[in-house]
Amino acid sequence: MSAQRKDSPEKTFAEQMAAETGIDVRKCYQCGKCTAGCPMVPEMDYTPSQIMRLVQIGDREAALRSATIWYCASCLTCSTRCPQEVKIAEFMDALRERSLKAKKVNPRARKIIAFVKSFLGGIRRAGRVHEISMVMEYKTRARDLFSDVLLAPVMFVKGKLKLLGKPVKDRQAVARIFERTAGAK
Amino acid sequence: MAATTAEFEPKIIAFVCNWCTYAGADLAGTSRLKYPANIRAIRLTCTGRIEPMFLLKAFQEGADAVLVSGCHPGDCHYTSGNYHARRRWTIFRKLLEFSGIDPRRVLFSWVSAAEGRKWSELIDEITAQVRELGPFTSFERIVKA
């Protein structure tokens, strides 16, 4: 009966995101409390409230290409304090997912994505993260070979790094999770 | 059954009090909150005024569900009418069940004059619910029995 009201063909970007994630950024009244409390703002190209604004005005391109969505630390300070109860950090996850799918990832996010991929790659293969393998894979992907080289031997001596990881027994089961959720490669 | 569930548009008759729910539904209107057109509200002074026979009459006239809604407990314009109503309905529900009317077709809610949104969401919700229950056809059978 009132079908046309619920599935109107011309949804704005914000409406679309609200329908898909349950997070409605039209509620944001640009008070800037998220930005004020965000620990990662110095690394960002847009502040969190500006990302909300980009979505509000329908600039999907700018939002998905921003470095901000990748520099969000998921610390949830913004979501916790937002007076309008917008789940900002959770929304950043949703934007990241779409940025990857649309191949619009900001070049500054190269290292971060390398890390995520190495991390998930490790889980996919072994079910658990083996830190040395993960770090090695990350360093190769990120072409970031020489950072922290001094820290590794110390950590090794202190027994913080183990040469061999303990994988999950049922590795198939974990690999299957990745297939069935069509996870990041 | 005349209509398939998919295209079934239920008829829902609401008995509402003048002070809370009717005003709440007015507020839904002034706030332009949209909801399905399946509901027909009959205004009474208070939920305490509603006689069980009104509900039976509604079913007899082809309602697929009946909604009774008034002020929140403690907020009755007439101090205690909604308490009387609540007590009455607890017993009446049992009676309905006994006479073979699915008690899910008799709905109760509190909607205050400030709760326009609650009203519109309630109608959304119960319309979907009643749609799932399908049309109410057993009244004639009950009357004959």
Next chain:
Amino acid sequence: MATGYYPGCSLEGTAAEFDMSIRALAEALQLPLTEIEDWNCCGASAAHQTNHLLGLALPARTIALAAAQGMEEIVAPCAACSNRLIAAQAEWLDNSGLRGDIEHAIGMPLPAGRLPIRNCIEFLLPHIEKITAALRKPLTGKKVACYYGCLLVRPPKVVAFDDPENPVTMEKVAAATGAEAVDWGFRTECCGAAFAMSSTASVVRLCGRILDNARSEGAHMVIVACPLCHANLDMRQPKGMAMPIVYLSQLVGLAVGVAPKALGLGKHITPVAPALA
């Protein structure tokens, strides 16, 4: 009550001392823990940041395993792990539509109800009396700054643990050891978490702010209950800071007389022994 222990990946590697101290402390306080058989990584931030369903399915498998193995609760000392487990469980309990998708992904049924998941603080909180009774080496005179970071207290409605802005539970546990908890302003500020490698400069900046405030409010050491916080604060200190970063389980373990070695007190990059002596 059968308590499933979920150490998580970090506790098998960089956070070995967290694992050691939890196990040693559990033994000392006679709180039996059974490691969940064949648990897998929770996916931490990497999974949910890039694929929502994957971020739910990874923790779901471990919870399903625990339930299948007869566990009635899970102790997940790593704040990231407990957060992911709680958040995932909350989401499928809240949105029944997801349950099928997740069960399909993990090929196992999910428990019908809610399985209690406890972080390190919640694990110890009910046993404060036990700790006080078992005190061998009270840490009287030690000023500690309890640091919660993000994942223990946020999102508040989901984790439903302590106050998101002014938490008190870790202080309560720490106080049981005789140590004095200082009042400071960075208890729930972010340390940079997953950016340890991919944006090291950010982590150094954030850890610097946290440690500066702890120091200026008079703390001798920072107490943590999260391996990510620990790694960042311990390894990414500004030059000359030398602030010991101690796990809550180590602090309590030491106070109840567990041997320092069994608590892994020698494994820190920034030495902790002098501060605890």
Next chain:
Amino acid sequence: MARIGVFVCWCGENIGRTVDCPKVAAEAAEFPGVVHSVDYKYMCSDPGQGLVKEAIREKKLTGVVVAACSPRMHESTFRRACAEAGLNPFLCEMANIREHCSWVHEDRGEATAKAVQLVRVMVEKVKRNEALFPIKVPVTKRALVIGGGIAGIQAALDIANGGKKVVLVEKEPSIGGHMAQLSETFPTLDCSQCILTPRMVEAATHPNITLHTYAEVESVSGFIGNFDVKIRLKARSVDIKKCTGCGLCAQKCPQKKIPSEFDEGLGMRTAIYTPFAQAVPNKPVIDRAHCTKFLNGKCGICQKICPVGAVDYTQEDTFIEEKVGAIVVATGYRLYDFRNGEKDYGIEGYGEYGYGQYKDVIDGLQFERLASASGPTGGEILRPSDGKPPEKVVFIKCVGSRDCAKGLSYCSKICCMYIAKHAMLYKHKVHHGTAYVFYMDIRAGGKSYDEFVRRAIEEDGAVYIRGRVSRIYKRGGKLVVVGADTLLGGTGGGRVEIEADLVVLATAMRPQYGIEALAQKLSISYDEYGFLSEAHPKLRPVETNTAGIFLAGACQGAKDIPEAVGQASGAAAKVLGLFSGDELEREPIVAHVNQSQCVGCFYCEQVCPYHAIEREEKRDKAGNLIARVAKVNAGLCQGCGACVATCRSNSIDLDGFSAEQVFSQIGGLK
């Protein structure tokens, strides 16, 4: 035979856009009993009403259905029009095809079909309506005003000056309310006490005003024109007739460390005290919760030294009863508790601002006390922690207001103005200091208001920063305020950190504690925030839905002084209007007992909230008792109908909502 007229209104586009009004009128014309059916653009307009009147006369209508907006909006309008055309007004009904139809449905076909049904329902009803005649009730020409703040004082004075008696009840020991606490008032910066105290004295000495301070309304019964009010006079422990207000008792009271409510906890008071120097009446009370005499029986100094023997420890609460014809509610506001939150309402405190654990984070009323010449610092701005003048003061607006997460979505309206005033006062007193104001929007819509805010910025140099503060924490004795300047973007995102000496939070205005209980006593309604509801937001802003009860001031919503005073005068005008005749008319929606059918079970008596059911004895000619039956006292009956639904023998019915009418309405939905 019924001759019903149907009048379908377009309400401009409001109905016409969604509902096919001509079609509704055409279909209604076919309903049995309908002899006339038309549609028109604006039925409530003069020509619209003319159509109704003309049809009544020409078509000899016996009933009218106006299909338009809610009956709560225009029922009285159309009933009046009918009456003017000679039709009994209760033979007119409205079908609500706007609020319940055109505004809430989108599909034109569906909305039109529903409108047709709604009209049929009311046609069926009106066919069974009977002519009713308003009930006349006598009026007690004496008003009760609840609350002695500026709104209550104004309402009481206006009614009293209109020549009618007023009973003014205030729960604190003195009248004056929050206005007495303010230092200076925007936008003129005149001294609040200087303009208020003469009014307080006038109210206390006015021959038509009876003042009860330290008193609360215990219960209210009755109805418009005839309320019975029970008032609790709390034990002052001081005989107010003997007391001369010399103040010796307070000087000698050894309990000197009780946080003063008047000074918002920034100053101290004694256990026997007057709230402030200009209090009216200027007579003390004993705060029994803190008095040594009451706590452990020792002390008793005040009684010993009182030169007139006015101190009486044995006093108890007493009750008085007043008959009044109208009630003005003016209970005012309080500030949102940012320290503890309000658990009863499910509202949290401000954890990110430290839950008020920092002494130098205060609220707006506390700043008023700091700035007031009568305040604990004598008007010098000194911070509470160490008594030093603050060099940097941060003002934060919208704390609790416009905050969905705290459950308070509304704008408190006055903060934009008083924060500008605070910044200004601070700069006038601490010349070298800096005032920072974090704001989201500046709402300064009153006369000379925006100019005032601009003055704070342009002349007094207040630094306005557009953004909300994320948190406040302590670093080395300073309060660090972490905010953002959202007008700056780019790297760093305009993040602002200010090391402040004093932080002032403009916390939300909230209705007074206990407002819900009072509202229930009065049978008036309140909104989701606890503010009392007016009868109509635009056209009946000082009336409530309960006849004879009126609203003034911030109990109805956030308001500044001129608005509160304006509304109070409005309420007073309504009361004086009500008192202008000796009798008033009430809607005749009352129950009737069919005594020949009544079995005398008196279940009706048990459910009637108004004690309107009376027992009547029926006797035969010889005087023998035949039966006891129920009778409705039409003066007391409010027409709720609870008795009707309860009656086992179907012997009671309700005028205007009779069983027959409702059954036929349901039938109309076929």
